Amino acid sequence: MEQKRILVIDDEENMRHMLAVLLEKEGYQVASAADGKTGLEFVNEDLFDIILCDLKMPVMDGMAFLDKFQETQQESTVIVMSAYGTLDTAIEAMKRGAYDYVSKPFKPDEILLTLKKAEERERLRQENRRLQQTMQERYSFAQMIGRSPLMQEVFATIDKVAEYTTTVLITGESGTGKELIAEAIHQKSPRREQPLIKVNCAALPETLLESELFGHEKGAFTGAVVRKQGRFQLAHTGSIFLDEIGEMSPSTQAKILRVLQVSEFEPLGSTSTVKVDARVMAATNKDLSAEIRDGRFREDLYYRLNVVNVRVPSLRERREDIPLLLPHFVEKTNLRLQTQVEGASAAVVRALQRYDWPGNVRELENVIEHAIVMAGGSAIEVEDLPDTFQSFQSRPQYTEVLTDDETLSIKEASRRLEKTLIQRALQKTGGNRTQAAKILEISHPALLYKIKSYGLDHSSQD
Numbered sequence: 001m002e003q004k005r006i007l008v009i010d011d012e013e014n015m016r017h018m019l020a021v022l023l024e025k026e027g028y029q030v031a032s033a034a035d036g037k038t039g040l041e042f043v044n045e046d047l048f049d050i051i052l053c054d055l056k057m058p059v060m061d062g063m064a065f066l067d068k069f070q071e072t073q074q075e076s077t078v079i080v081m082s083a084y085g086t087l088d089t090a091i092e093a094m095k096r097g098a099y100d101y102v103s104k105p106f107k108p109d110e111i112l113l114t115l116k117k118a119e120e121r122e123r124l125r126q127e128n129r130r131l132q133q134t135m136q137e138r139y140s141f142a143q144m145i146g147r148s149p150l151m152q153e154v155f156a157t158i159d160k161v162a163e164y165t166t167t168v169l170i171t172g173e174s175g176t177g178k179e180l181i182a183e184a185i186h187q188k189s190p191r192r193e194q195p196l197i198k199v200n201c202a203a204l205p206e207t208l209l210e211s212e213l214f215g216h217e218k219g220a221f222t223g224a225v226v227r228k229q230g231r232f233q234l235a236h237t238g239s240i241f242l243d244e245i246g247e248m249s250p251s252t253q254a255k256i257l258r259v260l261q262v263s264e265f266e267p268l269g270s271t272s273t274v275k276v277d278a279r280v281m282a283a284t285n286k287d288l289s290a291e292i293r294d295g296r297f298r299e300d301l302y303y304r305l306n307v308v309n310v311r312v313p314s315l316r317e318r319r320e321d322i323p324l325l326l327p328h329f330v331e332k333t334n335l336r337l338q339t340q341v342e343g344a345s346a347a348v349v350r351a352l353q354r355y356d357w358p359g360n361v362r363e364l365e366n367v368i369e370h371a372i373v374m375a376g377g378s379a380i381e382v383e384d385l386p387d388t389f390q391s392f393q394s395r396p397q398y399t400e401v402l403t404d405d406e407t408l409s410i411k412e413a414s415r416r417l418e419k420t421l422i423q424r425a426l427q428k429t430g431g432n433r434t435q436a437a438k439i440l441e442i443s444h445p446a447l448l449y450k451i452k453s454y455g456l457d458h459s460s461q462d
């Protein structure tokens, strides 16, 4: 192991000698100085892991040394020692950046223990920094965070598909980051210098949407007082992102299909054809195959759009991303709100990981903003989270069904797990068995049977 370097600053010759002998015996590399000023000269020339500094000294005392040391911006851990130790001086020294305090006289074990503690803290600090860096390098991708295998897969797909003009269909629940993915694909594509035009297909009624997409001639419809360029034209040589594509009317679907097939269209009220070269990306949170089955979405359009499908996993499918998303959003929100919240307690992370996140990442972002506003101190505590999360502290985890369990029977364990899941589903749906069966992905009769056999049939009903 690498030798740790310590600087001892003390005006007493005996003390310097005693510490040097003791610490060298423990494997430290020791340098010593007789006052703060000399100490500072050492510090300016060399890097020390730890500085042991007396408080009462001639020339420059310990407090003055601490102040000057702060200015150097070095990261050595400073421990102060003093025979005149009162709590006040200790607190004052800590305020000026000292990490710990030992009062003289001390036993060798005392000082060694303090040093070990300081080293442990330093180790943790470095580990933390390293993790944070790895996280930023390895698990972030064009402003997206995700270390889960599912997100890593999404990132890999984005990487592959970005360089081609292939049409991409991005599917996933609301708030999973579909728009962010479209942006990432555009940013990583050779078209990145060209515009990325976004259109929300759910926001406008049919005629307005079509005029928005394809433009119109003057007088094409009531209100079309001037000629207008469509979004497809604006996206020429760039990309166009059709959001909420599942909401488009049949007529608009037909026109989009034509753009995809022959790269041309006619603006509303115009007889001339416009050629366009735009990379098309579309997104939906609907199940398009169900829409096709029910006749609301054209199958041929679906195949044209779905050349490559990026399925964005819901947040509950990748709970392991929550501990990474949390600091990301804390930082983002701190910047926006000018707050200084540093992080969250482990209990908060657990509570967040137990929740099902119907609103996915967007909901998480909002919950973190709520918590930051509510947080009294520097770290978010469970009490700062919205009410929904308060009960999560006591709710047992799936695996807890198995604790203090002598039996290793898989059959018995599965029964208990099944019972817990059914209880949770019933609790969540307010006792609605039809909905609970859906969530549990079992048939309604199967659920009724299980409810009966587990003795769960008290008051809940459809």
Ligand SMILES: Nc1ncnc2c1ncn2[C@@H]1O[C@H](COP(=O)(O)OP(=O)(O)OP(=O)(O)O)[C@@H](O)[C@H]1O
Pocket (backbone or CB within 6 Å): 143, 144, 145, 146, 172, 173, 174, 175, 176, 177, 178, 179, 180, 181, 285, 328, 361, 362, 365
């Ligand atoms: N992996 C991620 N890392 C960091 N931030 C994310 C991630 N995914 C989503 N976000 C953030 O979550 C919010 C919602 O993302 P976005 O708007 O892309 O979702 P969406 O799937 O388009 O939602 P909707 O279906 O409701 O339109 C945004 O603020 C986005 O920046």
Ligand SMILES: [Mg+2]
Pocket (backbone or CB within 6 Å): 178, 179, 243
């Ligand atoms: Mg969106």
